[in-house]
Amino acid sequence: MSKVGSPLRAALGQYRIALGTTLLLSAVLNVLLLGGSLYMMLVYDSVLPSRSVPTLVGLLCLVTIVYGFQALFDAMRTRILHAVAAGLDRELSPRIGQAIVDARMQGAKLPGDGLALFRDFDQVRLFVGGQGPGALMDLPWIAFFLAVLTMLHPWLGLAALVGVVVLVGLTLLTDRRTKHFTERTNEVAALRDGMSDIALRHAELLRALGMRGRIRSRLEALNGAYRDAQAELAATAAWLGGSSKVARMFLQSLILAIGAWLVIDDKASGGVIFASSVLSGRALAPVDAVIANWRGFTAAKAGWRQIDALLLRFPPVPAVATTLPPPRRELQVEDLVVAPPGTHRLTVNSVSFRLFAGDSLGVIGPSAAGKTTLGRALLGLWPPLRGSVRLDKAALDQWSPDALGQHLGYLPQSVELLEGTVAENIARFEPDADPDAVIAAAVAAGVHDLVVQLPHGYETRLGSNGAELSAGQRQRIGLARALYKDPFLVLLDEPNSNLDADGEVALNAAVAGIRARGGIVILIAHRPSALVQATHVLMLRNGRAEAFGPKDDVLARFVRTAAPRAVQSANDPDAEDSVVRPTQGLEIR
Numbered sequence: 001m002s003k004v005g006s007p008l009r010a011a012l013g014q015y016r017i018a019l020g021t022t023l024l025l026s027a028v029l030n031v032l033l034l035g036g037s038l039y040m041m042l043v044y045d046s047v048l049p050s051r052s053v054p055t056l057v058g059l060l061c062l063v064t065i066v067y068g069f070q071a072l073f074d075a076m077r078t079r080i081l082h083a084v085a086a087g088l089d090r091e092l093s094p095r096i097g098q099a100i101v102d103a104r105m106q107g108a109k110l111p112g113d114g115l116a117l118f119r120d121f122d123q124v125r126l127f128v129g130g131q132g133p134g135a136l137m138d139l140p141w142i143a144f145f146l147a148v149l150t151m152l153h154p155w156l157g158l159a160a161l162v163g164v165v166v167l168v169g170l171t172l173l174t175d176r177r178t179k180h181f182t183e184r185t186n187e188v189a190a191l192r193d194g195m196s197d198i199a200l201r202h203a204e205l206l207r208a209l210g211m212r213g214r215i216r217s218r219l220e221a222l223n224g225a226y227r228d229a230q231a232e233l234a235a236t237a238a239w240l241g242g243s244s245k246v247a248r249m250f251l252q253s254l255i256l257a258i259g260a261w262l263v264i265d266d267k268a269s270g271g272v273i274f275a276s277s278v279l280s281g282r283a284l285a286p287v288d289a290v291i292a293n294w295r296g297f298t299a300a301k302a303g304w305r306q307i308d309a310l311l312l313r314f315p316p317v318p319a320v321a322t323t324l325p326p327p328r329r330e331l332q333v334e335d336l337v338v339a340p341p342g343t344h345r346l347t348v349n350s351v352s353f354r355l356f357a358g359d360s361l362g363v364i365g366p367s368a369a370g371k372t373t374l375g376r377a378l379l380g381l382w383p384p385l386r387g388s389v390r391l392d393k394a395a396l397d398q399w400s401p402d403a404l405g406q407h408l409g410y411l412p413q414s415v416e417l418l419e420g421t422v423a424e425n426i427a428r429f430e431p432d433a434d435p436d437a438v439i440a441a442a443v444a445a446g447v448h449d450l451v452v453q454l455p456h457g458y459e460t461r462l463g464s465n466g467a468e469l470s471a472g473q474r475q476r477i478g479l480a481r482a483l484y485k486d487p488f489l490v491l492l493d494e495p496n497s498n499l500d501a502d503g504e505v506a507l508n509a510a511v512a513g514i515r516a517r518g519g520i521v522i523l524i525a526h527r528p529s530a531l532v533q534a535t536h537v538l539m540l541r542n543g544r545a546e547a548f549g550p551k552d553d554v555l556a557r558f559v560r561t562a563a564p565r566a567v568q569s570a571n572d573p574d575a576e577d578s579v580v581r582p583t584q585g586l587e588i589r
Helices: 007-013 016-032 034-050 053-105 116-128 132-152 154-201 203-208 212-264 270-292 294-313 371-378 401-405 422-426 435-444 448-452 471-483 501-516 551-571
Strands: 330-338 348-356 360-364 386-391 408-411 489-493 520-524 536-541 544-550
Touching: 007 053, 007 294, 016 034, 016 053, 016 132, 034 053, 034 270, 053 116, 053 132, 053 294, 116 132, 116 154, 116 294, 132 154, 132 270, 132 294, 154 203, 154 212, 154 270, 154 294, 203 212, 212 270, 212 294, 270 294, 330 371, 348 371, 348 386, 348 536, 360 371, 360 501, 371 489, 371 520, 408 471, 422 435, 422 471, 435 448, 435 471, 448 471, 471 489, 471 501, 489 501, 501 520, 536 551, 544 551
Parallel strands: 348 544, 360 520, 360 536, 408 489, 489 520
Antiparallel strands: 330 348, 330 386, 536 544
C-alpha cells in the first residue's frame, strides 16, 4: 500500500508479532474449515451404508470440537486486529494532529478543511480493525482448497480454478472501475467540507453582505456533486459485487453437477458431491469477501497515501534532551531573514536588534513592512531562512515548542478564545491550573473586575471563539492569557485595536508591569497610544529596519522629516506619502 520507509508502514511494523499471530490463526482456521467437508463425506460414505449410530455420534462430537476452535480462533484474530487498529490510533492520531497544525502554520495546502485527513486515517483504522485484513490473509489459501479438490478429482479442481480466475478478474475490474469514483468522491467531500466550514465561521459576514444565498448555492452544488459521485461509486460496487455473488453460486452449482456426473460415471463416491460443493465454496469465499470489502480497501489505500504524504512532509519535531533554564536577560535578533512558509518572497530582510530585561519595543511601519512576519519569527512560529532569534544567547529551536511557549506571551491581532471557561482560557487550558496564577494574570491585564461581573465569574463558559463577549472583552481576556505565569517575552500585535479608554489604561499598566518584573515587551503598534510604555522603536519598511533606537530619538527623526516630505507631496499630489507620522497614527497593515 505504500513505499518502504513510510511513517504508516513503520508504525504498522511495530505490530509484526501481532500480525504474524493473525497469519498463523488464519492458517489454522483454513485447515479447520476442512472439518465440515470431511464430516459430510464421512457421514454419506461411511455412516449411512453402515447404519452405525456410535460412528455418527463420534463424528458429530469431533466436528463440534472443530467448529468450537474455529469460533475461538476467529474471535482471537478479530480481537488482535482491533488491538492493532487501536494501537495505530493511539500512536498516529497525535502525530497527524500536530502535522496538520504544522502544515497550517507553514501555509501548506490541505484537502478540504484539513480535518479530512483525520477522516482519511479513520478509513485506514477501520479497515485494519475490520474484516478486510482477514479476507486478504485467506486469499493464499485458495490454492490449498484447489489442491484438495484436485485430489478428489482433477475435473473438480479445474472447475474451481476457472471460478477463481473469473472472480479474481471481477476483483481487478472492481478496483479499476471504483478507483476513479473513490478519488472523485473524496475530492468533492473535501471541497464540500471546506465550504461548510467557511459558511459556519463567517455566518455573520455572509448575512450582512447578502452572500448567504450565493454560498448556499455553491454548497448545494458541491453536495449534489458529492451525492452523484457517491451514487456512482455505490452503483458500480453493487453491480460488481452482485456479479461476483452470482458467479460464485453458479460455479458451486456447476461443481455440484460435475460431482454428480462423476458419481454417475462411478469415478467418485456420493460423499464427494457434498464435499466438493462445500470445498468449492470455501475456495471461492475469500475472493468474494475481498470484493465485499473492496470499497473499504480502496478508501483505506487512498487515505494511507494522504496520511503518508502528510507525515513525510511534516515529521515530528525531535525531542529536546536538555531543558534550558527560563530566559531572564535578553532578546537578540541577528541578521534575521524570513519569508512566509512555502514562498521565496522575503518579508523580513537582515533585521538585527537587541533588547534587555525591562525593555519594551514598538514596531512601526507602513503597510506590508513585515511587522507581523517579524512577530511570528520572534515567537518561533515561522522559521528564519537566515539569521537567528535568541533568548539568553540560546536559539529558539533549543527549546521544544511546548517548553518555549511557557516563556512566551502572545496577543494576536484577531483574538480567538476556545470553548471552555474563562479561567481555562486564561490558564491556557493547563491541567490543575493554580487559581491564584489565573487571577494574578487577570489583575495584571486589568480584566479581573470585568470577569467577576460575568454570570459565573471565572467559571463562565465561553462558546466558540467567545462569541458571547464583545471584541474588547475578548482582547482583554486574551491579554490576561498572554500574561499568565509571567512569561519573559510578550508580543502584543495591535493590542489596543478594540479597546476603549479604560482598556488602554489597563494595557499601558500591563506593559509597565511586564517591564517592572524584568520581562521584554514587543508592541506591534497601530495607534501611537500603544507606545506610551515603549522604550525603543523599530521602524520597518519593505522588510528592512529603517531605524532602531530609543523611542524619543526614532520618533523625533521621523517628525523632522515629515514636514519636508509633506511640502513635496503638496507640490506633487501624485507623490506617495510614505511617511509614518506619529501624530497622525501608525499604520501597520
